[in-house]
Amino acid sequence: MGVEVFTLDATRTNYSESCAPALLGVEYPQSxxxxxxxxxxxxxxxRVSSAASGEMLASGSWQAGRAVYKTPEECTLF
Structure with missing residues (x-):
């Protein structure tokens, strides 16, 4: 299996099923x-995994030049 490195110019959407709009910037920063x-x-x-631990982070879809995935939301403040 080969290894490829690429840089994603990612865009976070502001859509959320569980986070209050005011928390999005705190829990999910733009950068x-x-x-x-x-x-x-x-x-x-x-299948999207952490490169450090191998933990699965999300499932998604892809096509040439574009990959889309959604991670679970955790909007609890301690």
Missing amino acids: RLYALQMAFGEDGTA
């Missing part, structure tokens, strides 16, 4: 550095 590992299926699905 954040992630090291991700993405496994692409022949059917257009994608």
